[in-house]
Amino acid sequence: MIYEETYHYLLKHVSSTEFDTCLYSLLHSDWDGVIQSPLHMMANGVGTSEKYMKQIIRKFTSPKDGSPQIFVPFQQDGEMLYKFNLGPTSNLGFNYKTDRYCKKYRFFFRDAFKGLTISAKRLLLMGAYRMSVSKSEEVMFDYHEIVSEPTPLFTRQRLLESIETIYRAGLGDLVKISFTCKSFSKKEFIVFTFKEGTLGDFLENRAERAGLRRTIFDSGFPGHINDAVSMELERVGKYVFRSFLKDAKKTDTPRDTQKELLTLARFVYSQALKKFGKALLANKHLLTEPKQASAYLSTIVYNETLEQMAKYAHRAESIKSLLDREHFHKEISEKALGREVNYMEVSHHVEPIRLKFQQADFIHTILNGWCEEWLISRVKTVTEEAVGDVSATENPHDQKRTAFDYITTLRNDTYDQLDKLLALIEKFGNAAVAPSTQLYPLTKKRETIQSYFAIHRERLDALSACSS
Incomplete structure (x- = not known):
């Protein structure tokens, strides 16, 4: 699952490829949170070079400026492995009945999604997370939840560009993103309408x-x-x-x-x-x-x-x-x-x-x-x-x-x-x-x-x- 801690980290602290690396790690982690995938498979799964993957691993294992340590390295049977350290594992502390999380939806791992800008990925993640929590394929955000001061995730221009990027990547068949306004309050809202069946279209972790x-x-x-x-x-x-x-x-x-x-x-x-x-x-x-x-x-x-x-x-x-x-x-x-x-x-x-x-x-x-x-x-x-x-x-x-x-x-x-x-x-x-x-x-x-x-x-x- 994409835990709440992971969700907030992805919204603020990663590049596009680092975003995909975190999602790949969650899909290939065992019950202890250990990523059961060697370097070359991680690089191939994320869609990047081994050289750049090594740079990401170095950043995640040795964070700076007070950032959390995302990967914890350790030796096991002579092999260097990494534990994904953002959010609890299901064995220690995580409760499926009460804790908020986003499922690992299949579209997160499509090439079309991997090719999106980081802003477009974050926008889709916000919609998917609320869909998972609310268990509804139509979700709505107050405009100021997305475009807000003093440090907005999006400006209005960036929001519009992200929506256009999502459609241009061919993901319009997956989700429709529209603006609406309540006439009696004139408050603006952003509506995500996901394709029917998306809520149940997620990948199982087989690590x-x-x-x-x-x-x-x-x-x-x-x-x-x-x-x-x-x-x-x-x-x-x-x-x-x-x-x-x-x-x-x-x-x-x-x-x-x-x-x-x-x-x-x-x-x-x-x-x-x-x-x-x-x-x-x-x-x-x-x-x-x-x-x-x-x-x-x-x-x-x-x-x-x-x-x-x-x-x-x-x-x-x-x-x-x-x-x-x-x-x-x-x-x-x-x-x-x-x-x-x-x-x-x-x-x-x-x-x-x-x-x-x-x-x-x-x-x-x-x-x-x-x-x-x-x-x-x-x-x-x-x-x-x-x-x-x-x-x-x-x-x-x-x-x-x-x-x-x-x-x-x-x-x-x-x-x-x-x-x-x-x-x-x-x-x-x-x-x-x-x-x-x-x-x-x-x-x-x-x-x-x-x-x-x-x-x-x-x-x-x-x-x-x-x-x-």
């Missing part, structure tokens, strides 16, 4: 899907992932991002913690896709079974999240052990200041450590809850399907056996994963933390899972008895 396919390809699977399977895998990814951030958005969670969760969601999803790609060579049937493919990926995501939960639990306990060494912090503070210090000064010294602990502990809690919800959802679904189908099937015992086998496999796989994590912590855990303390989060998790599986096994046994 995330392209990234998904590239990740699977890079993992060693050379085949094509069709749209039906890709969409189901994307749904798993969206669930990971939204569920990781759900509780963080409900509370006054610090922004850096939300960003840490966002980074973690991307890591878990990417790692799961890599493992999914490796598994496809032996499970090619998933390429024709979208629902099975998403269920398979979801299980990998669960195991990845379980591992990250263990890591954050260990991190929180390690930081807490450091926090608890009050005498150690007092000595460091006194050595740094060259004098005795009081409790408040020591507390100030350890505040950054305390914040790190709170973040690690919070994220551990989020991931722990996520793993429980995922497990409960899967087991509950299978059990309820077995209960609901027992009266409708001629072989209720087979139905019960299928559910029992699934739950047993899920339980054993979870136990195996927990055992591996416990062994790793015992071998590589922080020596400053007591082994029982380090292992407690996972042993507690195992006890909880054991109880939960036992309850559902009894329920299935009861189902079997009733159907006998």
Whole structure:
């Protein structure tokens, strides 16, 4: 989407080619706002040379005169990428139901539009933005919204020239721009009448899907992932991002913690896709079974999240052990200041450590809850399907056996994963933390899972008895 912040920036701060570069970036950014397009593709998509595109990137990454930084550069897998930094991403802060935005209408990417002057582009953007917000293909502006003092976007002459440029470029079939006046007030208005159907004629951002396919390809699977399977895998990814951030958005969670969760969601999803790609060579049937493919990926995501939960639990306990060494912090503070210090000064010294602990502990809690919800959802679904189908099937015992086998496999796989994590912590855990303390989060998790599986096994046994 063209967010409100982006809209206002485009109206005042860019050249014609920079305008097109921003729109291209929005169309090719993933859920994190990262532009998934190399330099030569950006230049070709915008319709300029690579040399000039490099100049635009330099301007956007190193702004002057207090302008915002539009592109944030960073290295990823040895490649220089850029994050579009104007307006929120859908994952952090943007709300489709309440926030104002303009859709990426198809005409923004037509050659006729790219050839317009910057004033003509801005005029069409104003009309399109109001169309998107009002959801009406006929919109109206008070004349002084466009031509106003002391720093007008347009003079009357520039406005007339922009309208003429739009028609001369052959865009008269897209929009009619006219002047009207209310007789009782003599106020002048500008009316945009867009072609019927324009409101729904916008381009979908497929950058995330392209990234998904590239990740699977890079993992060693050379085949094509069709749209039906890709969409189901994307749904798993969206669930990971939204569920990781759900509780963080409900509370006054610090922004850096939300960003840490966002980074973690991307890591878990990417790692799961890599493992999914490796598994496809032996499970090619998933390429024709979208629902099975998403269920398979979801299980990998669960195991990845379980591992990250263990890591954050260990991190929180390690930081807490450091926090608890009050005498150690007092000595460091006194050595740094060259004098005795009081409790408040020591507390100030350890505040950054305390914040790190709170973040690690919070994220551990989020991931722990996520793993429980995922497990409960899967087991509950299978059990309820077995209960609901027992009266409708001629072989209720087979139905019960299928559910029992699934739950047993899920339980054993979870136990195996927990055992591996416990062994790793015992071998590589922080020596400053007591082994029982380090292992407690996972042993507690195992006890909880054991109880939960036992309850559902009894329920299935009861189902079997009733159907006998």
